[in-house]
Amino acid sequence: MLRFAPSPTGDMHTGNLRAAIFNYILAKQRNEKFLLRIEDTDTARNIEGKDKDIMFLLTLFGMSWDNLVYQSHNFERHRQLAEYLLQKGDAFYCYCTKEFLDKKREIAKENHQAFRYDDAWAELEKDKNPHPVVRLRAPKETMGFHDEIKGDITFAPNEIDSFIILKEDGIPTYNFACAVDDMLYDIDFIVRGEDHVSNTPKQMLIHKYLSYEKSVKFAHLPIILNEEGKKMSKRDNASSVQWLLDCGFLPQAIVNYLVLMGNKTPCEVFTLQDCFTWFDIRKIAKAPARFDIDKLKFLNREHFKRLNEQDLAVLLGYKDSAIGALAKLYLQEASTLNEIREKVDFIFAKKALLLENLQNDTKAESLEILEFKDAIQTLQQTLLAMLKEQDFSKAEFETFKSEAMQKSGLKGKSFFKPLRFLLTGHTHGPELSDLFPILRLYLNDILRN
Incomplete structure (x- = not known):
């Protein structure tokens, strides 16, 4: 089974969505179930309703889940397994206060050393702290795994210290809840962002101490860079999935782009369903991919055409x-x-209002604007009079243009620029001869505004 495991602590960003898409594609390719797991263990930061937002966006982007799990519903199971590890001696109570650990961190910093927790500190403050945390014992051997994108990754014993699995209030930490739930729901392939690489050996260690031997594949997706080549953050608009949607990008174009970026694909324009036949997680580039809004715009146009x-x-x-x-x-x-x-x-807008906006925004001299306004008024009266006399719903543009030019007495730029503005509300755009076969059906509505 594969899973997408977002936290309901904020808006979904493009990195989250990309991970969801890849997990969904792999589930379809492998004919396995797709689990949506809401990781709501951080009770202080959870935002009410964000879980529903996540579900809405997944559905909007064409993804459905077979099972829905809230991590908090498994808290009791997490505590039972933590107690089991305590009894085995693979976990222990730690009574260190925040102040004690902060002081140790400061000492390490002053000595230009990396801070490492020392198991010998566990009971030094037992008399001062009635609410201990539970820590998992650090590994004594090198931890390693094969990443489907990055290759082989190893961690020396001194890179992983004894880490917390249950906080002082009995709430499981991210790594413990994640590892236990992956075990409980038979997750066999984990695709997530590369910021989780350092969490992977810790979660593997939890599985080892719990005697869980199922083989699990991992793929950690490179970070997404902004257009300046820096790590994308919440300050970058394009990092927000909702911002992209609000701008008018189609969900299918966004999916297309997130699969395409940093990837070798057989074609440039495709749908989510197309990916099921050829997607290969091993072809994702190891290097970070830069978000290119112009490329997304191109794909958006292509999907509009479809x-x-x-x-x-x-x-x-x-x-x-x-x-x-x-x-x-x-x-x-x-x-x-x-x-x-x-x-x-x-x-279909009121042209008088558009003309007022144009006059406020234009850099043209007032005399030119006045001439333009007079030409528009003359041409509008001419066209409305023509509409009373005949039906233009089947007329060709050349016929319409010639008659309007003759009856208005306007020629050249003094005719075409006002005509375009009256018909489209803009002073530039596609050829009027291309637009007219459709515009002629709505001439009454267009000219009376």
Whole structure:
């Protein structure tokens, strides 16, 4: 079984989503179940409702889970196994206070040494501290594992000290709860971020002391860098899955990009389902991958092209499939749902308001703006008069253009620029001859705004 194990302590970031996608693909490839495990052991930092947000996003991105587990529901089982380890002598009570350990850390820092817990400290403050933690005994031998991406990784005995598995309040630590639950739910392949590499030998040691011998594969995903080549943090907008969605990136494009980055794939544009046939976790690059928003925009346009016109219209908030066809024409210059929606909405917006905004934003001289406004008014009156006389729903653009030019008396730039603004709400964009076969169906609505 494979698992995705997020914490309900904040918004999902792109690294989380990438791990979820890879685990889901592997589960499908291996014909195994996919477990969603909400790791809610950090009771102080848990945020109410974040578990539901996680489930919503997984569903939105096309992933379903076979089992749902809240780690806190297994606290009693965690405590039982900690007690078992205490009885075996593989774990022990530690009475060190925070102040004692802080002082030892300060001494190590002053001596330019790495801080290491010493088992001999365990009972030095037994009289002062009635609430001990439980620590697992450090290994005496080298710990190592094979990573499907990074290769063989080893840890010398002095790199792992006796670590806490139960806090003073009886709540299990991350490593203990994680290792026990992986054992309880028969997890045999763990894919997660490389920040967990140092946790892996600790979790393997827990399994060893619990006499759990099942072979478990590991793959630790390289970190994602921002566009400046630095480790992506919460300050980077693109680190937030919700920010990407709010900007108008399609879930299928985001999935495509997260699988593609730092990976060798047989093609550039694909769906989550396509990955089931060819995805190979061993082809993920060892080096960090840089997040390229322009590449994501390209993929977003490609996935817009794959949408049928009715679905695209609905995404934009319209019912008519012709609006979806119109939207696709704007893919020459728009990359996200927000950008396309603005283009389409401007077509049906009140042109007087758009013209006022244009006048406020433009750097053109006031005389030029006044001439533009006069031309728009003249052309609008001309076109409305033409609509009363005939039906343009089947007219060709050349016929419409010639008649409008003749009746308005406008020519060249003084004609085409106002015409584009009246029909689209913009002063530039796709060729009017390409747009007109669809715009002609809505001329009444467009010109009366």
